[in-house]
Amino acid sequence: MTRLSLHDVCVNIPIYNADTRSLKNTLFKRAVGGALRQARGNRHFVRALDNVSLSFHTGDRVALIGHNGAGKSTLLRVMGEIYEPVTGHVERTGSLAPIFDVALGFDMESTGRDNIMLRGMYLGHSAARMHAQFEEIAEFTELGEYLAMPLRTYSAGMLMRLAFAVSTAITPDILLMDEWFGVGDAEFIQKAEKRIDSMLAHAGIVILATHDAALARRVCSKAAWLEGGRVRAFGPIDDILFAYEAASAA
Amino acid sequence: MLSTASGIRNGVDTEDARAPAPRPSQWMRALADIASGAGAIHLWGKLGWLDIAQRYRRSAIGPFWLTISMGVMIVSMGALFAGLFKTDIHDYLPFIAISFILWGFIASAVTEGCTAFIAADALIKQSNLPLSLHVFRGVWRNLIILAHNSVIFALLAVYFRMTPSWTWLLAPVGAAFIAVNAVWAGLLLGALSARFRDVPQIAASIMQVFFFLTPIIWQPALVPDRTYILDYNPFYHFLEIVRTPLLGQMPALASWAAVLAMTFSGGAASIAFFALTRRRIAYWV
Numbered sequence: 001m002t003r004l005s006l007h008d009v010c011v012n013i014p015i016y017n018a019d020t021r022s023l024k025n026t027l028f029k030r031a032v033g034g035a036l037r038q039a040r041g042n043r044h045f046v047r048a049l050d051n052v053s054l055s056f057h058t059g060d061r062v063a064l065i066g067h068n069g070a071g072k073s074t075l076l077r078v079m080g081e082i083y084e085p086v087t088g089h090v091e092r093t094g095s096l097a098p099i100f101d102v103a104l105g106f107d108m109e110s111t112g113r114d115n116i117m118l119r120g121m122y123l124g125h126s127a128a129r130m131h132a133q134f135e136e137i138a139e140f141t142e143l144g145e146y147l148a149m150p151l152r153t154y155s156a157g158m159l160m161r162l163a164f165a166v167s168t169a170i171t172p173d174i175l176l177m178d179e180w181f182g183v184g185d186a187e188f189i190q191k192a193e194k195r196i197d198s199m200l201a202h203a204g205i206v207i208l209a210t211h212d213a214a215l216a217r218r219v220c221s222k223a224a225w226l227e228g229g230r231v232r233a234f235g236p237i238d239d240i241l242f243a244y245e246a247a248s249a250a
Numbered sequence: 251m252l253s254t255a256s257g258i259r260n261g262v263d264t265e266d267a268r269a270p271a272p273r274p275s276q277w278m279r280a281l282a283d284i285a286s287g288a289g290a291i292h293l294w295g296k297l298g299w300l301d302i303a304q305r306y307r308r309s310a311i312g313p314f315w316l317t318i319s320m321g322v323m324i325v326s327m328g329a330l331f332a333g334l335f336k337t338d339i340h341d342y343l344p345f346i347a348i349s350f351i352l353w354g355f356i357a358s359a360v361t362e363g364c365t366a367f368i369a370a371d372a373l374i375k376q377s378n379l380p381l382s383l384h385v386f387r388g389v390w391r392n393l394i395i396l397a398h399n400s401v402i403f404a405l406l407a408v409y410f411r412m413t414p415s416w417t418w419l420l421a422p423v424g425a426a427f428i429a430v431n432a433v434w435a436g437l438l439l440g441a442l443s444a445r446f447r448d449v450p451q452i453a454a455s456i457m458q459v460f461f462f463l464t465p466i467i468w469q470p471a472l473v474p475d476r477t478y479i480l481d482y483n484p485f486y487h488f489l490e491i492v493r494t495p496l497l498g499q500m501p502a503l504a505s506w507a508a509v510l511a512m513t514f515s516g517g518a519a520s521i522a523f524f525a526l527t528r529r530r531i532a533y534w535v
Contacts, residue, residue, distance in 0.1 A: 014533055077532070081378045084529035101376045107300050109307045118300075121293045122377055 002094035002173045002204030004079060005055035009088035011074055011229075012045040048074040049085070050229040056205045063216035063237060064209040065244055066226035072209040073178055075226065076100065079207060080176050094173030094204055097123055101178075102163035112147035112154070112162055113138075119166040133169050140165040140195070142188075161188060168195055173204040180208070180215055213241055280525035284437075287382030294383050298390035313398050321402045324350050331467055342469075344406050348493045349466040351399040355392050356428065356485060357457050362388045363436030364443040364450035371535040381531055382524075385436035389429055396425070403496065417495040424491035424501070427509050431488070434513075434520035441527040444534040460485055484512055 049071050056062060064072045077083040078090060080098030105122045106115050116137055120130035138147055141161045151159065200206050200219065210216050216223060216237060223240035225233045233240050287294075306312040327350075328343040335342070363385070367374060370384040406412075443449040464485045465472075473479055480486045487508040494501040 077375070082375060082532050084532075096378065098376070098378055101372070104376045105373060107304070109304055110300065118296065121290075121296070122373075122379065124379075127292050 002058045003056070003092065004094070004174055004205055004207075005053075005091050006078065007053055007088050007091070009049055009052045009078055009085040009090065010047065011049040011071075011078060011083055012086050013048045013074070015044045015046065048229050049078065051088070052078075052229075052231055053088075054224060054231060054234060056207070058204045060222055061200065061206045061220040062208070063220040063223040064207060064226060065211070065213075065216065065223055065241070066232075070226040071229040072226055073100075074229075076176050076178055076207065076209055079174075092174065096174045096176070097170075097172035098176045099123075099167050099178075100176070102167050103159060106151055106159070106163070108152040109150050111150055112141070112143055115151055115162065116147075116166050119163070120169070123167070123170070125170060129170070137165045137169045140169075140191075157185060157188075164192055164195075168199050171199050171202040175199070175203040175206045177206070177208045179210055180212065213245065216241065276529065277525045280521060280528050283380045283528060284382045284521070284524070287380035287386055290380065290383050291386075293379075294387040294390055297387045298394055301387070301391045302394055313395070314401075316395055317398045317401050320350065320354065320399050321405075324402060327467070335468070337469070340410055344403070344410060344412065344497060345469060345493070346467060347403055347406050348496050349489060351396065351402060352428070352489055352492055353461065353464070353466050353485075354399060355396045356432075356488060357461070358392045358395070359389065359428075359432035360435060360439065360457055361450065361454050362392065363432065363439045364453050366436045366440035367444040367531055367535050368440075368447075368450075374532050374535050381528060382437060385433055385440055388436055389432045392432070393429060413498070415495075415498040417498055417500060420495035420501070421492050424488075424495065424509075427491065427513060428488050431509075431513055431516060434517045437524050438516075438520040441524060441531055444531050445527070464489065484508070487512075 052071075052075065064075060066072055074083065076098065077100075078085055080096065080100070081090070081092075082098065105119060107118060110118070113134075116134060117127065117130050120133070121127065125133075141147070143158060143161060146154065146158065151162075154162070196219075206219070208216070208219060220237050222235065223233075223237045223244075224231055225240050225244050233243060302313050306315060309315060311318075324347045325343070328339065328346045331337075331346065332339040332342040366385045366388050367381065370387075373379060373384070374381065407414075439449065439453060443453075460483070463479065464483055465480065466489070470480055470486070470490075481504070487505040490501045490505040491509055494505075
């Protein structure tokens with residue numbers, strides 16, 4: 001049983017190097033971003049998440065939607081145990097894989113082969129497990145002999161193939177994604193989509209932050225609409241997207 | 251709007267007053283972070299090597315450039331200062347060689363410890379790796395460099411026909427203690443620097459001063475009547491527990507006592523500080 005729940009989560013992002021004091025009043029009413037607050041003295045912070053409570057269970061495919069700065073990425077980082085909330089807490093059962101930057105930790109001077117191993121370790125897999133998975137990953141990339149070449153010789157598309165193949169090789173219980181993979185050429189996209197579908201089918205919970213409504217409809221069954229760091233609505237994807245689009249159009 | 255912010259009392263790092271962080275759990279989380287960071291040896295082991303390989307990629311002798319440049323400096327400085335101090339080069343060159351090699355490790359441990367988290371900002375913000383991993387990576391990288399530079403001492407030992415002494419066995423033990431201290435210093439300075447970006451600059455200046463205050467170029471015997479200059483210098487004791495055994499003598503018990511005291515008090519202080527700051531580091535970098 002996979003479960004992920006947030007209880008009254010608040011997150012403040014401190015701002016240390018901006019004197020936003022004089023801008024305070026103008027910034028308070030904006031369409032985008034969280035509420036700017038002022039603490040004692042001259043220091044400021046953004047309340048990026050404000051009393052967020054959400055609960056996800058096995059089988060949930062959730063799209064996080066909202067304006068830029070609504071708190072989607074912050075919420076993902078809280079769920080990914082990167083940001084620890086100021087107040088409130090997160091409960092989780094099941095393994096976790098935050099995939100926020102597919103090319104994270106690639107070493108451009110190392111070979112494709114080495115980078116597959118390295119990236120796997122960044123995702124928390126043991127060397128033995130990566131050795132076992134290696135052939136399958138290598139095959140999926142279709143990079144062949146290029147895997148013995150340093151990464152700096154790769155084209156952007158080849159890099160994406162490699163990143164995609166490693167990141168999706170092992171399915172976690174809870175998958176967190178910030179935007180979709182942008183993958184290579186048309187033929188590879190088809191293959192990639194099949195792979196994602198099978199990954200999604202095996203993962204217990206999928207949380208995807210996206211601005212792409214069509215994608216959200218295709219992949220997700222639920223949506224959480226964030227606005228100014230608060231959950232404005234959470235429910236079936238079609239209802240939420242309908243309300244969101246209506247609000248955006250107005 | 252500000253009424254909802256009533257819990258904010260302590261400035262921006264608002265540990266909200268409504269629900270103070272449960273302390274024991276922060277302790278446990280800090281310890282768990284350090285344990286799993288240390289446990290990810292396959293990752294920081296590889297990353298440490300990659301850091302070095304990256305600097306010397308496509309050069310024919312790779313990281314041995316470190317050894318060569320250090321070696322050239324030691325021999326030229328050794329010849330110069332042996333003349334200036336009117337000391338026998340047979341005694342002086344091994345002394346300055348060990349001093350420079352160790353100081354290279356200690357100084358980088360401090361300055362790179364300061365940037366342990368700042369330099370890993372992308373990894374910290376995009377993945378849920380234990381934070382202490384970045385510290386282990388840095389210490390390991392510098393240990394690899396130390397190992398490369400140790401070749402210089404080996405060559406000098408052969409050239410000057412130094413008689414191997416059983417005290418040499420103490421040197422790796424001493425080096426291990428320096429490495430452990432580098433880990434706590436990295437945790438402490440890394441967290442402090444992530445929040446206060448002036449700390450790396452301050453630390454670099456302080457290390458510059460200590461380079462001259464510590465008997466690295468000059469021998470400790472030069473200050474017989476002003477030993478407080480040595481006794482209160484932590485870096486002196488770190489150097490002593492490795493250098494003296496390699497020169498065939500037993501280090502003073504006081505040096506060992508000082509190192510042990512620093513290891514335990516520094517370790518405890520840095521774990522406490524890490525327990526307080528760990529949850530904020532991702533916000534700071």
